[in-house]
Amino acid sequence: MAKQKKAPRPKAQTPKGFRDYFGAEVTERAEMLRRIAGVYHRYGFDALESAAVETVEALGKFLPDVDRPNEGVFAWQDDDEGWLALRYDLTAPLARAYAQHRNELPLPYRRYAMGPVWRNEKPGPGRYRQFYQCDADTVGAASVAADAEICAMLADTLEEVGIPRGDYLIRVNNRKVLNGVLESMGVAEDHQRDAVLRTIDKFDKVGEAGVRELLGAGRLDASGAYIDGVGLGEAQAEPVLAFLTSKGADAGETIANLRAAVGESAVGAEGVDELEQIAALLTAQGYGPDRIVIDPSVVRGLGYYTGPVFEAELTFEILDEKGRKRQFGSVAGGGRYDDLVKRFTGQAVPATGISIGVDRLLAALREKGRIHSETRGPVVVTVMDRDRMADYQAMVAELRQEGIRAEVYLGNPKNFGNQLKYADKRGSPVAIIEGGEEKANGVVQIKDLILGAKLAESASLEEWKERPSQVEVPRGEMVAKVREMLDQCNSATALSNIPEEFWE
Amino acid sequence: MAKQKKAPRPKAQTPKGFRDYFGAEVTERAEMLRRIAGVYHRYGFDALESAAVETVEALGKFLPDVDRPNEGVFAWQDDDEGWLALRYDLTAPLARAYAQHRNELPLPYRRYAMGPVWRNEKPGPGRYRQFYQCDADTVGAASVAADAEICAMLADTLEEVGIPRGDYLIRVNNRKVLNGVLESMGVAEDHQRDAVLRTIDKFDKVGEAGVRELLGAGRLDASGAYIDGVGLGEAQAEPVLAFLTSKGADAGETIANLRAAVGESAVGAEGVDELEQIAALLTAQGYGPDRIVIDPSVVRGLGYYTGPVFEAELTFEILDEKGRKRQFGSVAGGGRYDDLVKRFTGQAVPATGISIGVDRLLAALREKGRIHSETRGPVVVTVMDRDRMADYQAMVAELRQEGIRAEVYLGNPKNFGNQLKYADKRGSPVAIIEGGEEKANGVVQIKDLILGAKLAESASLEEWKERPSQVEVPRGEMVAKVREMLDQCNSATALSNIPEEFWE
Known part of the structure; x- marks a missing residue:
């Protein structure tokens, strides 16, 4: 080695929000990915691995965390290529890859992908800036049969990696229903619309009364901070609350409530119809409400969804960092994003898919003692x-x-x-x-x-x-x-x- | 999705030097990594997975391609963390990780790692800016038994993935021998030293006469371009040529020749002793010259090597892009880098390891028809x-x-x-x-x-x-x-x- 100039010693430290994984942490994840890939493969999905690096323009800006530098993305200016960035999910690269290779790929195209993604977010406990996702998507299938298939496959996958039936629930909603509700409320402006969506996403945490306050003047949260409200009148907020409380004893009842909540909206009615078809397909295949339910409170943060959205959560309780019991929560999510390929080609290409948060799923299995690692040395x-x-x-x-x-x-x-x-x-x-x-x-x-x-x-x-x-x-x-x-x-x-x- | 502003359509294109991998390309690589990890594991190596992103100071600057932006690295300035970069290999992150976690890790620490690395190089045919490496390293073992073990494991690994004995050769040299030769030549300055090393690296291509010209006044290459020489006198260049032509009929003869080439240099003698020990250990374990040989022409481009260096090449012939027969060439390389951890801790920590170029190895197996992929659809x-x-x-x-x-x-x-x-x-x-x-x-x-x-x-x-x-x-x-x-x-x-x- 050439002699080192007398430079100050570098710090032996991962950058904030990044970490090292040792031994069983690595091999357990590899084994989980292998099992998930096995289910995806059996369902007819083919592997696709794109590079970590994409052009900023190809990735687009769909992350919810818009306050961060580069809107949540790690990006830099390349001498030859303009602005490049690390992928923040596996969906945007799929849209780019499908558009690029569409003449060689089958239609519909079922693909799976697994690997790290990067988010330029504020790191926190258990929240890292690099984490694994494992996705499956169907591009080019407009039928909600594709959405139903994704949900069924997700249920099979969770069971395959060791989450027994009863310990998870896949909740399905439809952005069109939400849009229908917003239409019937007369909320047209983008920023107000986004604010209402973010409020709906808090329903699980703050309940009906909390959402009512947040849609109106605002609310004091548990820490004593005052959260500004969306500023809707009480009557105007009513369809949202009807919508949020529309979950009935079974899919039929929920769907009837939703049909009432969307009122005269055509897009809303279309969304309710789609949910009805998905529920019928899943029921016929034996995926009952113990595994997959219609649940109007699911929103999903990403901006690109256009139809059905899905979320898988683990329903067992764990102790949080303060020793309080709470549900483990979401380990996978996804939905239909019919406009993402169109960004590139100008032609509408329907698409739907799911992303599993592999690291959270592993954490859940460890928490429940369902992974007994081989820690035996040589x-x-x-x-x-x-x-x-x-x-x-x-x-x-x-x-x-x-x-x-x-x-x-x-x-x-x-x-x-x-x-x-x-x-x-x-x-x-x-x-x-x-x-x-x-x-x-x-x-x-x-x-x-x-x-x-x-x-x-x-x-x-x-x-x-x-x-x-x-x-x-x-x-x-x-x-x-x-x-x-x-x-x-x-x-x-x-x-x-x-x-x-x-x-x- | 929020309505798109009328922006120009993004190009559906991977950035230059990056590519997508489909179907069997992905699963074959996964299977190869799984097999390699199996051998490494059996040898007592533990998995370590570090993040793709490191601080620029932790990575250091050891790439040979110094003319490129950021010296061959993809780097950007982070608002919180200063300059960050994508790792260019798995060795620099190991040195950082070992220094960071050394109090918890066993000593010696045997670890393996696999994953993509990124180089900000000029892309070319078959040369990508993201590619896979699969490394194994032993940190904290000063004994050349560690180097010998790495070479033996590399031979086992190549056979495990489908390269039969006779189709590969692992060549071993020692930087100390080179340093001894340079010492006995009186070449002291870094830039002249580096120029001599680069010239030695060309021995395979230009032969003895070519090296003689390049060490002296210079040389017309095949394309008619004039390559400047190092400017040494003929007598001064002699030890290099003695060194380069020192390969004998067996390890004993090579070592005797090398001992003559290093003359009175103490560090040179130490290097020759180490090669002699490595050869003895490997011979005793049955790794004969049909698999592992002492070969003075191996240099290795990276700047951090301090002792034994290794290179595995495939010896069968393939047809190049112009239809000419040529040897497939190098698929793995490595060596001892005793100062890399010291950069962080100030204390010397000996280390040695190997890196397999997984994508090249896969290309070789495909070239030879040794992978018959399951391409059957559903x-x-x-x-x-x-x-x-x-x-x-x-x-x-x-x-x-x-x-x-x-x-x-x-x-x-x-x-x-x-x-x-x-x-x-x-x-x-x-x-x-x-x-x-x-x-x-x-x-x-x-x-x-x-x-x-x-x-x-x-x-x-x-x-x-x-x-x-x-x-x-x-x-x-x-x-x-x-x-x-x-x-x-x-x-x-x-x-x-x-x-x-x-x-x-």
């Missing part, structure tokens, strides 16, 4: 004589050939205690020792490290006591003995619910 | 009566429950010919037809699309002729019949060498 072959490194390397090679994860200690071997401390830190099940005396006698020592730890934890466990914590075996029997000890560990400790072959 | 259930969409959805649900990839046609069903064209474009093996008459009779038509295509291709194939191209079966036997037809396809066509379970 077998560690200790170094008693550094001139015989080749012998130790041969041992790990033999172990690996039998599919056993193994490594030689590569630190300074002088202090043997450090080698065992290392094996402990690695979560190693077994350490191998072959000093000069063992070598001369043609044997190795095999130390059972899990047994040592278990004995320390609960010395009364009979099944552990029967096993000696260190055994001497002939060198030729080393691999068989290690295999036997590992199998004992497996049967005595909780097994991962993720297939063994993934971890080996 | 079973397509056609729509004869759009009011019975729920029936068709039920059919695909039944097929999927048996693990068969299946979908309903979701385009406009009016023109039946379009539905079959769609199935053809999707590569569907089978189409299902259930019109009103079939429904009334409780049957479905199953159309064998692969048979149709095969008959068109080679009508004499007896095994295909025996099968009728369309059969009518009772509705209840649909799934079993489709399964039977798919199994016939499988046995009659080339099977993928990638395990079926990955694709299903």
Whole structure:
């Protein structure tokens, strides 16, 4: 390396809002993505991977967080290409890719995509500026059968990754119904319309009375801050409240209430019809209201939706950071965005899809103890004589050939205690020792490290006591003995619910 | 969506140097990464995934392409965090992550990482500004046993992904030997030193005579352009040439030649000793010169290497874009970089590792026909009566429950010919037809699309002729019949060498 100029030392720090993922955090996510891809594939969706970088003009500006720099996007000016940006979702790149390659792609085009996206947002606890999404979309299908299929597939996917029926609910609404309500209210201006939509999105948190205040003069929130209202009159706000409280005992009742709420609006009636068809298709396929429901309170923040919108939430309770019970909440969302491809081509191309927030879904599974990670480290072959490194390397090679994860200690071997401390830190099940005396006698020592730890934890466990914590075996029997000890560990400790072959 | 202002249409175009990957291109890469991770894991390496974004100061400036904007990096100024950049490799982020988390990590720390990296380079044919790397590194092991292990693991990895022994060669050199040669030449200044290194890197292309010219006054290249030389005298250039031509019939001879080339240089002698130890360790483990060789011509472009450097190349010939035979060339490289963590902590932390160029490796496997992708599309259930969409959805649900990839046609069903064209474009093996008459009779038509295509291709194939191209079966036997037809396809066509379970 060229000599470093005397520069100040760089900080060893991820930029704010970014983080590192270690070991099982990485492999568990990879396994979840693999399972999701399996369901998407079975439904006929094909993989598409676009680059992280797009032109700013291709991405468009659809993020709700408009107060942030570059409207929530990481962007920079390229010498050759003008303004470039990191993708903020996988939908905008799909619209660009479909428009670019439409002559070669089938129509309809079902595609799935998975990977990180970036948001230039204010980071907070558990809120990062890079996170994974896993999307499936159908481009070129105007029929609401496509929307129904997406919802059914989402239900199958959640169950496939370990969320049992009853622990999730997919809620379906339709932007056209909302638009119908706004039309019948006489709210025409964009900014007022957006303000009403944002208020509707708060219904879950503030309830009917809260929404009433926020649509009118405003409201004191829990922290004592005064939130300005939209400034509608009480009569004018009424259709919104009728709409929000339209959820009935079943889909039929909800749909009847919605039909009343949209009044004379044609677009509203169209939206209600679509919801009715979606509900009928899903019911016929056995996806009942225990899994998928029509729910008028779903809005979805992104600006590009034009028809049905979906949201999947986990319904079980967790404890929040202050120890209060709350529902886990949303892990996936999506909807129909018929105008996104048209931005490029000028021709209307209907499209609908879903995006799963993979990191939140993983967090939920961990929270519920539904992922039991394989945290077992490798077998560690200790170094008693550094001139015989080749012998130790041969041992790990033999172990690996039998599919056993193994490594030689590569630190300074002088202090043997450090080698065992290392094996402990690695979560190693077994350490191998072959000093000069063992070598001369043609044997190795095999130390059972899990047994040592278990004995320390609960010395009364009979099944552990029967096993000696260190055994001497002939060198030729080393691999068989290690295999036997590992199998004992497996049967005595909780097994991962993720297939063994993934971890080996 | 809020109404679009009348803005000019965005171009549906990836930025220059970026591209989209479709279908098998994505799944083949995922499968290759999974296999590589399996080998790394078996060797005791743990996963680490860092973010794509780092501070510019944490990444440092080690890319050879210094003439590009931001020295080859995509960078931008963040309002909160100063200058941020996309990682250009996975090694600089590892050094940052290790320095940041060193108190929690084991020592030595073996880690693997895989993902895209970004280079702000001039794009060219087959040369993209985003590409995948798959790295393994050992931090905190000063012993060359760590370097030898990396080389052995690289050989195992290449074989695991489908490069047979004999089709690859891992070449090992040592920067210290080079430094010793430069020392014994009296080349001290950084810029002259770098110029000599760049010249050495051209040895493969221009040969001994070419290097002699480039070290001296300069050289006319094949295109007729004059390349300026380093300006050394003939006697001064001699040690470089002795060094470059030091490769002997075996490792022993090469090492003896190198020992002569470094003369009295202490650092040179140290480098030769290290190569000797690496060769001995690898030989003892059975990694002979058919897989790993000492080769003085390996340089590696990155500025941070301090000791052993490695390069894996594929030795078989391919045809280049002009139809000329040439060796496929390098698919992986790495080496020891003992000062990279020190940048952050001030304390020396030895480290060594390898980076596999996954996209090039995939290209090589495709070139050699070693990947036979599953390009089979889903079973397509056609729509004869759009009011019975729920029936068709039920059919695909039944097929999927048996693990068969299946979908309903979701385009406009009016023109039946379009539905079959769609199935053809999707590569569907089978189409299902259930019109009103079939429904009334409780049957479905199953159309064998692969048979149709095969008959068109080679009508004499007896095994295909025996099968009728369309059969009518009772509705209840649909799934079993489709399964039977798919199994016939499988046995009659080339099977993928990638395990079926990955694709299903």
